[in-house]
Structures are given as C-alpha cells and as structure tokens.
Amino acid sequence: MATLVIREDVSVVHDAELLHKACQGWGTDEKAIINILGHRNAAHRQQIRIAYNDIYHEDLVKRLESELSGDFEKAVYRWILDPVDRQAVLAHVAIKKSEPDYHVIVEIACVLSPEELLAVRRAYHLRYKRSLEEDVAAATSGDIRKLLWALVSSFRYDGSEVNARLADTEAEILHNAIKDKALNQEEAIRILTTRSKLQLIATFNSYRDEHRTSITKQTLLGTSDDEFFKALRTTIQCINDYKKYYEKVLRNAIKKVGTDEDALTRVIVTRAERDLQDIKELYYKRNSVTLDQAVANDISGDYKKFLLTLLGKED
Amino acid sequence: MTKITSQDHINVALSECIYLIKGTLKRMAQPNYLEALTKAFSGHGIEEKSLISILGKSHPEHITSFRKTTPFFIDDERQFERWDDHHIKLLKREFLRFKNAVVLWAMHPWERDARLVKDALKKGPQEYGTIVEIACTRSSEELLGARRAYHSLFDHSIEEEVATHIKGSDRKLLVALVSAYRYEGNKVKEDTAKSEAKLLAIALKNVDKKKPTEDEEVLRILSTRSKPHLMAVYKYYKDVSGKNLDEDLGADLIFKVTVECICTPHNYFSKVLNTALKIDADKNTKKAVTRVIVTRADTDIKEINGEYQNLFGVSLSKEIEETANGNYKDFLLTLIARGN
Numbered sequence: 001m002a003t004l005v006i007r008e009d010v011s012v013v014h015d016a017e018l019l020h021k022a023c024q025g026w027g028t029d030e031k032a033i034i035n036i037l038g039h040r041n042a043a044h045r046q047q048i049r050i051a052y053n054d055i056y057h058e059d060l061v062k063r064l065e066s067e068l069s070g071d072f073e074k075a076v077y078r079w080i081l082d083p084v085d086r087q088a089v090l091a092h093v094a095i096k097k098s099e100p101d102y103h104v105i106v107e108i109a110c111v112l113s114p115e116e117l118l119a120v121r122r123a124y125h126l127r128y129k130r131s132l133e134e135d136v137a138a139a140t141s142g143d144i145r146k147l148l149w150a151l152v153s154s155f156r157y158d159g160s161e162v163n164a165r166l167a168d169t170e171a172e173i174l175h176n177a178i179k180d181k182a183l184n185q186e187e188a189i190r191i192l193t194t195r196s197k198l199q200l201i202a203t204f205n206s207y208r209d210e211h212r213t214s215i216t217k218q219t220l221l222g223t224s225d226d227e228f229f230k231a232l233r234t235t236i237q238c239i240n241d242y243k244k245y246y247e248k249v250l251r252n253a254i255k256k257v258g259t260d261e262d263a264l265t266r267v268i269v270t271r272a273e274r275d276l277q278d279i280k281e282l283y284y285k286r287n288s289v290t291l292d293q294a295v296a297n298d299i300s301g302d303y304k305k306f307l308l309t310l311l312g313k314e315d
Numbered sequence: 316m317t318k319i320t321s322q323d324h325i326n327v328a329l330s331e332c333i334y335l336i337k338g339t340l341k342r343m344a345q346p347n348y349l350e351a352l353t354k355a356f357s358g359h360g361i362e363e364k365s366l367i368s369i370l371g372k373s374h375p376e377h378i379t380s381f382r383k384t385t386p387f388f389i390d391d392e393r394q395f396e397r398w399d400d401h402h403i404k405l406l407k408r409e410f411l412r413f414k415n416a417v418v419l420w421a422m423h424p425w426e427r428d429a430r431l432v433k434d435a436l437k438k439g440p441q442e443y444g445t446i447v448e449i450a451c452t453r454s455s456e457e458l459l460g461a462r463r464a465y466h467s468l469f470d471h472s473i474e475e476e477v478a479t480h481i482k483g484s485d486r487k488l489l490v491a492l493v494s495a496y497r498y499e500g501n502k503v504k505e506d507t508a509k510s511e512a513k514l515l516a517i518a519l520k521n522v523d524k525k526k527p528t529e530d531e532e533v534l535r536i537l538s539t540r541s542k543p544h545l546m547a548v549y550k551y552y553k554d555v556s557g558k559n560l561d562e563d564l565g566a567d568l569i570f571k572v573t574v575e576c577i578c579t580p581h582n583y584f585s586k587v588l589n590t591a592l593k594i595d596a597d598k599n600t601k602k603a604v605t606r607v608i609v610t611r612a613d614t615d616i617k618e619i620n621g622e623y624q625n626l627f628g629v630s631l632s633k634e635i636e637e638t639a640n641g642n643y644k645d646f647l648l649t650l651i652a653r654g655n
Contacts, residue, residue: 093447118459121496129502133495134539145531149539153494154474155462194475194490 003312007039015040016052019060028067032207037076038309041273042083044196049080052228072303078269079310087112088123090266091132096140102231104266105136110238114158118260120293121152143185143228150193151235157196167202170195171210174203178219181229192235200239203301216240243275247282250291254298264307272310278310320597325401329386336384359592359604360412360643408598416605420612420650427610428453428461429468430495436480443485444572444598445606446477450492451576455499462493484528485569491538492573498541506545511536512551519556519563528567537570542577549578579617581622588619589627590623592638608650617654
C-alpha cells in the first residue's frame with residue numbers, strides 16, 4: 001500500500017499558481033512546496049508541470065532546481081519527475097559515479113516488472129540518447145558487467161508457468177557456483193538474469209529445502225568485499241522479497257554514521273506511491289521503532305519535513 | 316562450406332536422367348512433355364497450371380511411360396511403378412511452399428519473428444544465422460514485439476531459451492543480440508566510434524592469442540551500440556585497418572553475419588536470397604526465399620531488389636520468375652512489387 005496522502009479536489013492550475021508564488025521574491029516558501037507536491041500523485045504532478053509551463057513559460061523543474069538546494073532539492077527533483085523518467089535518472093546517476101552504485105541498477109532491473117523495465121529503457125533513450133545497456137556495459141567489466149548488462153537487458157516471461165524439475169536442477173547449479181567462488185559464474189548469471197521471477201522463486205525455495213539455508217546467506221559466505229557477489233546477492237534478494245530488501249536498505253541508510261541520504265531518498269521517493277506502507281510495517285517489526293520516528297531522529301530541516309510528508313504525515 | 320547432401324546426389328541423378336529421357340521421349344513424339352513436367356516439379360514451388368493441363372489431359376500410355384522413365388518412380392517387384400517415398404516428400408515440401416508463404420505473410424510480424432526464432436533454435440547451429448538476422452535487422456520496437464509474442468507462444472523468454480539451448484562461444488553473442496534494445500536516434504559520438512574501431516582492429520589482429528568471440532569488448536560493442544554508431548565504427552575500421560569489418564570477422568560466422576545485418580543489410584539479404592535460389596540449395600536454405608521476401612515486403616524489399624541487381628546483374632524479380640513456379644512464384648512477385 002502507498003503512504004502518499006493525496007487531496008481530493010485538485011486544481012492543477014491553482015497548484016501551479018501557488019508554486020509560482022512560493023518561488024517569487026526573496027527566499028522560497030518551502031512549506032508551500034512540500035504541502036502541494038507532497039500530496040500529489042504522479043499524474044497530477046505531470047499536469048502541474050504542464051500548467052506551469054503554459055502559464056509562466058518556464059519549466060517548473062528547472063525553477064525548483066534553482067530555488068532549492070541540498071538533500072531537499074535532490075528529493076524534490078526526484079519526486080517531481082515522472083516515475084519512469086526518475087528511474088532512468090537514478091540509473092544514470094548510479095552508473096556515472098566514479099564508483100558505480102551497482103545496487104541501484106540491480107534494484108531497477110529486478111524490482112520493476114518486465115514492462116516497467118522496458119519503459120525505463122525507453123525513457124533512458126529519450127533522455128541520454130544512448131541505451132541503458134550500452135552505458136552499463138561500458139562502465140563495468142568482468143563478472144559484474146556480465147551480471148548487470150544481462151539484468152538490464154532482460155525481458156522476463158511474466159506468466160505463471162513454472163517447471164519444478166528445472167527449479168531443482170538450477171538450484172543445484174546455483175549452489176555449485178556460489179560454493180566455489182572461483183568458478184566461472186556464467187551459469188549462475190544465466191539463470192538469474194533470464195528465468196522468470198516465479199521460476200526463480202521456485203528455484204530459491206528448492207535451494208532452501210535441499211540445503212536448509214537460504215541462498216542469500218550462502219552467497220556472501222567466504223567473500224567480504226567482492227562487488228560481484230554482493231550484487232548477486234542483491235539480485236536474489238530483490239527477486240525473492242524486495243520489500244524485505246528495501247527495509248534493509250532503509251535500516252542501513254539510517255544506521256550509517258551521517259546517514260545515507262541518497263539511499264533514504266531513493267527508497268522513499270520511489271515507493272511512496274506503491275508499497276511504502278508495507279515496508280514501514282516490516283521496518284517496525286524489525287526495529288521496534290517506526291520508520292517515521294527513525295527518519296525524524298536522523299535528518300532535519302525541509303528535507304525531513306518533505307520525507308515525512310511522503311511517509312504519510314498529515315499537517 | 317556446403318555439405319554434399321543426398322539432395323545433391325539426387326539432383327545430379329535427376330539431371331542425368333532428364334538428359335537421357337529427353338532423348339527417348341523426343342523419339343516418342345512428345346517433345347515438351349517431360350521438360351514441362353520436370354520444370355513443374357523442380358525449383359521453388361509447383362507449376363500448378365501445367366500439371367493440370369499436362370497430367371490431367373494426358374493419354375494413359377503417356378502417363379505410363381512417364382512413370383517408367385522418370386526417377387520419381389521405381390520398379391516394384393510386383394510389376395508396377397511405385398512412387399519413390401523420398402520424392403513424395405520433396406513434392407509435398409514444394410506444394411506446401413505457397414501455403415507456408417501465405418500463412419507467414421498473414422501472421423502478425425511479432426508472431427512471425429518469434430516462430431522463426433523458435434524454429435531456428437530447434438534446427439540447431441546451421442540455422443543460428445537466422446536468429447542473428449532477426450535480432451539485427453529488426454527495429455528495436457519490432458524486436459521487443461517479437462520478445463512479447465515469444466512469451467505468449469512459448470511461455471518462456473527468448474533469452475532464456477537461447478541461453479539454455481545454445482552452448483559454446485556463440486551463446487554470449489546470441490543472448491546479447493536478442494536482448495538488445497538499441498538506441499534508435501541518429502546521435503553518434505564520433506570519438507567513441509573511432510576509439511571502438513581501433514579497439515576492434517586490435518582485437519581482430521590478436522586472433523591467435525584470443526578469439527574475437529571471447530573478447531568482452533568486441534561483444535559489448537557489437538551488441539549494445541546503436542546501429543548508426545556501428546555504421547560509423549564500420550567506416551572508421553576501414554580507415555584504421557584497410558579492410559572491412561565483416562571481412563576480418565570472416566572466420567566467425569555469427570559475428571560476421573551480425574556486422575553484415577547491421578551495417579549492410581541489403582547486401583546481406585541479397586546474398587542470402589541468391590544462395591537460396593540456387594538449384595543445389597538444400598531444404599533449409601531454400602526456406603530463406605519465403606522468409607526474406609515475406610519479412611521484408613513491407614520494409615526494404617525495394618532496396619534489396621536494387622542491391623540484388625547490383626551484385627548479380629539480374630533483378631530479384633527476374634530471378635524469381637525463372638526459378639519459382641505457379642502460385643508460389645506469383646505470390647512472391649506480388650510481395651516484391653509492394654515495394655514500388
């Protein structure tokens with residue numbers, strides 16, 4: 001379930017006018033921006049952008065970029081983008097870092113449905129005049145390249161057909177690949193990047209039945225900082241139970257000394273309209289404190305107010 | 316290299332028989348009979364009209380002598396001439412050519428491509444070129460459509476089946492090619508194209524140290540870059556190494572076909588058609604005629620026709636006129652004419 005609280009009677013023209021007023025003169029009325037944008041769904045946000053452009057002949061996004069700053073600005077920028085465009089931007093930012101953020105790529109490729117991933121690839125073409133896979137492949141090498149490239153290129157079967165015998169066979173192949181880290185990982189990559197999600201879940205279950213331990217636990221044994229195996233594990237986690245995965249990302253982002261704002265923003269902004277409520281419940285079960293409280297204790301200012309609004313706080 | 320198949324032996328035997336029989340029948344005062352029948356049964360498709368008029372109206376004696384003298388029939392120990400089973404199969408294939416073309420033509424392009432890939436996977440390594448053809452000559456959206464259709468038809472994704480069924484060094488390239496969703500705009504970074512051309516030149520020079528198929532960079536460039544980008548790479552490659560990229564990839568057929576399909580598709584299609592129209596083409600090669608003409612009729616058949624003329628001195632239509640028969644021939648010519 002979503003955490004976003006949206007208003008019933010929305011006039012996008014009125015919203016555009018209010019936002020314009022908020023950006024005029026000395027300083028910015030951040031409260032008004034949060035109050036409006038923090039309570040609009042994706043469709044309305046797009047309409048507001050269009051209305052703003054019609055009336056003021058200016059791109060609202062560019063205006064906000066110049067008025068706001070810091071983590072607050074980054075969060076609002078990501079929020080106001082169309083969801084598919086947003087994922088394309090997140091992917092691009094992740095690849096272009098001096099040390100690419102592989103987990104973001106894995107998240108996008110594995111959490112989204114096959115059609116959603118396709119839409120992101122299209123949005124990436126439009127924005128960057130290159131394909132997502134060519135940028136991913138060019139920025140990586142070795143096994144991690146093979147994994148990420150195949151993940152972003154996948155267009156998995158999304159039907160319900162599952163082959164139980166195949167699940168058993170491939171669980172064994174994965175077991176052997178993970179056990180002996182030095183082995184050629186191509187079979188593991190093949191299975192994880194081409195099979196349908198339901199087939200893979202059946203495979204992971206077969207693994208657990210056979211080996212009495214979860215495949216994710218097994219993947220990291222014996223490796224410490226191996227980027228490839230970390231990404232492999234993220235792949236398995238995102239396919240198996242991505243809400244549990246996101247809870248962990250949030251937990252680590254908050255626990256970290258100084259907070260990982262990028263991760264915090266990313267999860268909250270991308271899931272607020274989808275299933276952040278479920279992730280919140282997992283968070284509370286795991287940490288005995290609500291996500292809202294944890295976020296409130298960890299960050300401050302307009303950035304905090306904005307994230308709390310997306311988390312469902314009413315004023 | 317073409318294998319000499321039993322089909323080749325039969326074709327040779329057939330030609331020899333025809334020569335002998337022609338002589339005999341000339342003496343029997345039916346000069347065009349056997350020629351017409353043989354033409355009706357050879358080449359691509361069946362000459363339905365002449366079969367109706369000749370066989371349908373023939374004197375029983377002439378049909379008997381036809382059976383006694385052609386290799387289509389064999390002498391049975393119980394004193395009758397029996398159809399050779401192998402020839403019945405051949406004929407069935409030729410009779411079905413028109414039906415297959417019609418069915419393929421009426422199909423949605425997505426279903427068409429999905430089924431063609433599935434067939435190629437089933438037939439094995441000699442047909443993998445078809446998979447490359449479909450992955451590389453279709454637009455990004457057309458290839459996506461084929462992938463969707465594949466889900467519906469076969470309950471699996473194309474990439475998982477390609478990855479499972481294909482072993483060896485071709486697997487990586489084929490999986491990458493069918494998964495590609497290339498950028499389709501015209502924007503090309505010339506510097507990147509130049510440096511990638513150099514990279515390819517170096518990789519291909521080191522053929523003794525490492526096969527190009529094992530080179531991750533070669534793989535990356537060929538299967539992720541946009542087509543305009545690859546055409547620029549092709550051009551710079553010629554400057555850097557003096558030869559064409561597809562020539563230097565000659566040893567590796569799948570890589571060579573990839574480059575041909577992306578950079579010189581009309582040339583590629585013309586060559587495929589020319590090989591398929593040859594009299595000694597085997598049954599799988601012959602199918603390319605239907606495949607190429609049906610799948611390109613509404614895209615670039617006109618350009619292929621023109622390129623065919625450039626390469627072989629005769630237009631594709633004229634070649635079809637001479638080697639195909641009956642309804643099948645008429646259907647193909649109609650499809651080719653759509654390009655006008």
